Amino acid sequence: xxxxxLALQGAFIEHxxxxxxLNIEAREIxxxxxxxxxxxxxxxxxxxTTMLNLMQSYSFVPALQExxxxxxxxxxxxxxxxxxAKRVSSLxxxxxxxxxxxxxxxxxxxxxxxxxFEAELAVPALGEPPFKxxxxxxxxxKEVGPGVDVLTRLPDGTPVAARQGNLLATAFHPELxxxxxxxxxFVKIVAARQS
Ligand code: GLN
Numbered sequence: 001x002x003x004x005x006l007a008l009q010g011a012f013i014e015h016x017x018x019x020x021x022l023n024i025e026a027r028e029i030x031x032x033x034x035x036x037x038x039x040x041x042x043x044x045x046x047x048x049t050t051m052l053n054l055m056q057s058y059s060f061v062p063a064l065q066e067x068x069x070x071x072x073x074x075x076x077x078x079x080x081x082x083x084x085a086k087r088v089s090s091l092x093x094x095x096x097x098x099x100x101x102x103x104x105x106x107x108x109x110x111x112x113x114x115x116x117f118e119a120e121l122a123v124p125a126l127g128e129p130p131f132k133x134x135x136x137x138x139x140x141x142k143e144v145g146p147g148v149d150v151l152t153r154l155p156d157g158t159p160v161a162a163r164q165g166n167l168l169a170t171a172f173h174p175e176l177x178x179x180x181x182x183x184x185x186f187v188k189i190v191a192a193r194q195s
Contacts, residue, residue: 002024005019006042007029010044012028014044018183019187040190041072043074048082048088051079051080052082073167075186078170081171085100085104086104088107089107104141105140119133119135121154123182131152133173134176139171141169147165151168
């Protein structure tokens, strides 16, 4: 199994490190042609407007959209979640996302960088114990369509992780805490699609 990590911008190195800890062959992806060999892709956190700009410039958008239509698994974290969402409030200059997950997300929903925080979240799909989630100038999920399952919520009920088929999105950074369960969950989705 080979999993790519989109390496145009942002926190890609940490995802590569987690995949390697799980003994998965991980590749940094900088060109759409490199996706062909991959069994799945992680879109990391970073700055979504910059990342989407670069994805447009390097023609990732149509290539990825086509792969996603055929069931290609993608995990998007933080800015990566914004890239996957169909609808984004407060995305500057009408930037186009991959529009792959039927949900609306709100960027920078918790305020500025200094308002970053951690939360222990119950994630039934991962079992016990709760998952320590790190939110860095994070987005939140405002609403999901019928095909989207919410995987966890903040104590106030705000959804912050979701799954739609082989697509997985987290508002937080699961690559930063040493808890590998979110990546393991994604690897299982990739493995299930292979078999
Ligand atoms: N604030 C960033 C954005 O809107 C996301 C931050 C992150 O990925 N940690 O793109």
